[in-house]
Amino acid sequence: MPTFPFPLGGRALGPVQRVLLVALTVPVLAVVTVAAVPALVVLPFLPGGTDRAVRLIRSHVAYARTLLMCSGPAPAKPGPG
Numbered sequence: 001m002p003t004f005p006f007p008l009g010g011r012a013l014g015p016v017q018r019v020l021l022v023a024l025t026v027p028v029l030a031v032v033t034v035a036a037v038p039a040l041v042v043l044p045f046l047p048g049g050t051d052r053a054v055r056l057i058r059s060h061v062a063y064a065r066t067l068l069m070c071s072g073p074a075p076a077k078p079g080p081g
Contacts, residue, residue: 025067033060 036056043049043056 022067029063029067036060
């Protein structure tokens with residue numbers, strides 16, 4: 001994950017980055033999900049709509065999974081010794 005160009009060290013910004021990432025992307029993901037509800041209600045009744053609805057749900061799951069994976073703690077670096 002890219003680091004913000006702040007004068008603090010990368011270790012100190014890890015939790016701040018995760019909080020900012022989640023704070024900025026969760027509302028966007030929520031708006032997109034709420035906006036997709038009418039499509040998910042109507043699409044199954046249209047020809048080929050079920051496949052489109054499944055693709056829409058899979059993309060939302062992928063976005064949420066990426067958000068959760070990227071907001072997790074960074075793996076520990078092996079120390080000397």
